[in-house]
Amino acid sequence: MTLxxxxxxxxxxxxxxxxxxxxxxxxxxxTTKESLDEAFETDAKNLVRLQIESGFSRISDGQxxxxxxxxxxxxxxxxxxxxxxxxxxxxxxxFFRKPFVLKKVKLPKESSFIQDYEVVSAIALTKEAGAKKKxxxxxxxxxxxxxxxxxxxxxxxxxxxxxxKIIRKLLKNLSVLxxxxxxxxxxxxxxxxxxxxxxxxxxxxxxxxxFEENLDSPPMEIGLHTYFGDCSPILEKLIExxxxxxxxxxxxxxxxxSIEKIDFGDKALACGCIDGRNSLVExxxxxxxxxxxxxxxxxxxxxxxxxxxxLKYLPRSVADEKIRSIGKAASLVKKRLN
Amino acid sequence: xxxxxSVPSEKLFPLQEIGSIxxxxxxxxxxxxxxxxxxxxxENAELWGDRLGVKDSQKLIDLLIRRSQSSVPPTPEEKDLIxxxxxxxxxxxxxxxxxxxxxxxxxxRVEMYEHLVRNIHGFKLLGSVHSFDYKxxxxxxxxxxxxxxxxxxLDEFQFVKAHSTRGVKIPITGPYTVVDWSFxxxxxxxxxxxxxxxxxxxxxxxxxxxxxxxLDLVKNALRPEVENLIRNGAKWIQIDEPAITTRPDDxxxxxxxxxxxxxxxxxxxxxxxxxxxxxxxxLLAKYSVELKDISQLALEFANRDSTDLGTDKxxxxxYVDLKYFEKEGYEGGFGLGVTHxxxxxxxxxxxxxxxxxxxxxxxKLVRDRILFASNLLKDPLRISVNxxxxxxxxxxxxxxxxxxxMAEGAExxxxxxx
Numbered sequence: 001m002t003l004x005x006x007x008x009x010x011x012x013x014x015x016x017x018x019x020x021x022x023x024x025x026x027x028x029x030x031t032t033k034e035s036l037d038e039a040f041e042t043d044a045k046n047l048v049r050l051q052i053e054s055g056f057s058r059i060s061d062g063q064x065x066x067x068x069x070x071x072x073x074x075x076x077x078x079x080x081x082x083x084x085x086x087x088x089x090x091x092x093x094x095f096f097r098k099p100f101v102l103k104k105v106k107l108p109k110e111s112s113f114i115q116d117y118e119v120v121s122a123i124a125l126t127k128e129a130g131a132k133k134k135x136x137x138x139x140x141x142x143x144x145x146x147x148x149x150x151x152x153x154x155x156x157x158x159x160x161x162x163x164x165k166i167i168r169k170l171l172k173n174l175s176v177l178x179x180x181x182x183x184x185x186x187x188x189x190x191x192x193x194x195x196x197x198x199x200x201x202x203x204x205x206x207x208x209x210x211f212e213e214n215l216d217s218p219p220m221e222i223g224l225h226t227y228f229g230d231c232s233p234i235l236e237k238l239i240e241x242x243x244x245x246x247x248x249x250x251x252x253x254x255x256x257x258s259i260e261k262i263d264f265g266d267k268a269l270a271c272g273c274i275d276g277r278n279s280l281v282e283x284x285x286x287x288x289x290x291x292x293x294x295x296x297x298x299x300x301x302x303x304x305x306x307x308x309x310x311l312k313y314l315p316r317s318v319a320d321e322k323i324r325s326i327g328k329a330a331s332l333v334k335k336r337l338n
Numbered sequence: 339x340x341x342x343x344s345v346p347s348e349k350l351f352p353l354q355e356i357g358s359i360x361x362x363x364x365x366x367x368x369x370x371x372x373x374x375x376x377x378x379x380x381e382n383a384e385l386w387g388d389r390l391g392v393k394d395s396q397k398l399i400d401l402l403i404r405r406s407q408s409s410v411p412p413t414p415e416e417k418d419l420i421x422x423x424x425x426x427x428x429x430x431x432x433x434x435x436x437x438x439x440x441x442x443x444x445x446x447r448v449e450m451y452e453h454l455v456r457n458i459h460g461f462k463l464l465g466s467v468h469s470f471d472y473k474x475x476x477x478x479x480x481x482x483x484x485x486x487x488x489x490x491x492l493d494e495f496q497f498v499k500a501h502s503t504r505g506v507k508i509p510i511t512g513p514y515t516v517v518d519w520s521f522x523x524x525x526x527x528x529x530x531x532x533x534x535x536x537x538x539x540x541x542x543x544x545x546x547x548x549x550x551x552x553l554d555l556v557k558n559a560l561r562p563e564v565e566n567l568i569r570n571g572a573k574w575i576q577i578d579e580p581a582i583t584t585r586p587d588d589x590x591x592x593x594x595x596x597x598x599x600x601x602x603x604x605x606x607x608x609x610x611x612x613x614x615x616x617x618x619x620x621l622l623a624k625y626s627v628e629l630k631d632i633s634q635l636a637l638e639f640a641n642r643d644s645t646d647l648g649t650d651k652x653x654x655x656x657y658v659d660l661k662y663f664e665k666e667g668y669e670g671g672f673g674l675g676v677t678h679x680x681x682x683x684x685x686x687x688x689x690x691x692x693x694x695x696x697x698x699x700x701x702k703l704v705r706d707r708i709l710f711a712s713n714l715l716k717d718p719l720r721i722s723v724n725x726x727x728x729x730x731x732x733x734x735x736x737x738x739x740x741x742x743x744m745a746e747g748a749e750x751x752x753x754x755x756x
Contacts, residue, residue, distance in 0.1 A: 093469070316465065317464070
């Protein structure tokens with residue numbers, strides 16, 4: 001049987017130096033909104049073209065307009081209010097504005113808000129190239145763990161469940177917007193699992209319940225990606241989730257040895273062996289060797305090659321080099337496994 | 339724990355600054371080839387020159403007037419003079435406020451990370467990385483073994499020493515922070531090479547590479563710099579480590595401790611302190627007793643405190659974390675952060691007022707913070723007083739008011755205890 005091999009990004013990409021300069025100028029009132037929009041458009045188009053040239057099968061606009069991974073949600077969900085205070089994004093040197101939960105969280109009636117954060121002209125190139133339109137969104141557990149809850153208090157499970165309901169509705173909206181691939185990112189699930197205060201074993205059960213009740217039959221292919229932590233303690237539970245076709249693992253944090261006895265069942269492996277946080281560019285041969293070893297050890301139903309995390313932690317030139325390497329590695333892996 | 343050299347002081351609650359101060363507009367534009375000095379920049383230099391009594395400030399004003407009328411870029415000599423004056427203004431500000439320990443406000447540095455790595459062989463600056471919103475920072479990679487090739491802070495130190503009558507405390511960026519904020523290409527490559535032909539555990543190679551990087555950085559670059567500063571008369575070096583506790587694992591904290599001990603061991607004529615802010619102090623406290631040669635921890639507390647007056651626990655929640663250090667047996671001094679340094683968005687209590695996005699602490703609030711800490715530590719001699727961190731995100735007017743309140747508050751606390 002032929003193993004499908006896909007390649008994709010994991011979320012927000014880094015901005016080009018030109019966009020950095022223009023957005024800095026905009027921030028300091030030295031340039032216009034039109035110049036800023038133009039910079040983002042050029043930037044996103046270049047990024048989409050690079051993904052197409054590199055043979056990526058799922059393509060995004062790099063989510064370059066997302067100021068942080070929660071921002072479209074904190075700016076649009078009912079019940080959430082964008083906070084002014086900055087908080088560290090896990091153990092990176094980047095920051096996000098922590099939203100407050102002031103009342104029950106809901107998707108607004110005008111619920112295609114994701115459109116406001118798309119570079120539409122860049123995404124249009126995806127369709128022309130015949131690739132799948134892809135987006136990464138935060139999962140219900142990560143959302144519930146990173147907000148400042150002033151409403152649900154002891155009913156944390158209810159908050160998690162409400163975020164899962166929001167994601168269910170959002171997936172339908174994303175399907176209408178033409179998204180064929182959605183990656184649900186859940187770093188909070190694995191970040192210092194059981195010790196960080198973000199995660200606890202009891203909460204894992206709540207997550208599984210919320211996910212199964214709300215996301216068991218999504219309208220498109222869904223990947224569940226874990227990163228910034230070791231997923232080995234919870235991997236078996238994630239593999240059991242219906243509705244998810246692939247499980248993403250950050251191999252800079254999870255050792256292959258520790259999970260090789262786990263049965264991957266009918267799930268594909270999203271192999272995050274390309275370090276999203278180090279500028280050392282992995283060679284296509286190195287990535288290919290790692291992926292082939294992982295496939296042989298885990299026997300997944302398919303393979304997706306992707307960075308361990310978003311590439312926004314790298315300067316753009318380095319992040320783009322990683323895209324080229326992933327593309328070449330995907331070709332090598334296809335030849336070796338099929 | 340080894341016996342610590344105490345922080346030298348002739349009075350209770352000595353005053354100190356922590357790091358950077360906002361660069362005045364004439365300093366920013368004056369050294370840029372693309373910007374023109376404006377009328378308001380000249381007025382700014384005149385205003386603060388008069389207010390602080392900066393010696394020979396007319397020389398700067400004359401230069402700025404010439405620059406405002408010129409369309410050619412400034413000469414290197416003109417740029418140097420502008421940079422020199424920006425330090426003189428900072429020193430005048432600190433001295434007017436009565437600070438006992440001063441420095442340059444880091445006016446000669448681009449930024450705390452970039453300044454250091456630009457001056458150590460083996461680093462390569464790669465480009466901009468997103469921090470938040472439309473804010474970015476330049477990030478470098480270590481691509482070879484780090485090597486010291488020239489003094490990094492000596493000119494700055496000697497300039498400050500020559501122009502101030504106060505004690506001089508030199509802030510340098512610490513090894514853990516440099517490593518945490520850099521990409522690790524060289525050592526990761528070496529570590530991965532060792533695994534060639536075998537299945538690689540990336541988490542393990544990552545940590546091994548990080549450890550080798552930090553130890554080489556200390557041995558080959560930072561320690562020679564410290565030796566050079568001490569040889570030239572440095573009496574107090576503050577090691578800035580904002581990155582510690584970012585990765586709250588024991589092995590990471592041990593790495594920090596090992597690096598600091600390797601950097602500071604064996605020097606008899608110099609005091610060392612560590613500055614850390616917006617951090618997990620329970621975790622830091624656990625390792626504080628292992629920092630063998632550190633005489634002071636300069637920490638941020640005002641940011642986590644209420645702005646109500648009072649010296650009870652309820653009024654002073656931000657300073658309760660001091661108990662963790664006591665519990666662990668830390669015996670060194672504290673640089674007690676008594677003024678907030680960032681934007682303030684909440685409501686002010688009866689010990690402060692809000693002006694725009696600034697909280698302005700009253701002297702009485704500063705007093706109460708110091709008295710609460712003195713009581714908790716049961717030894718006021720262990721306390722020096724400072725802002726939470728460098729005040730570079732505040733304008734000069736706000737900085738002036740905050741330092742003034744800090745000095746007056748410390749005096750009120752002294753009176754109370756005398």
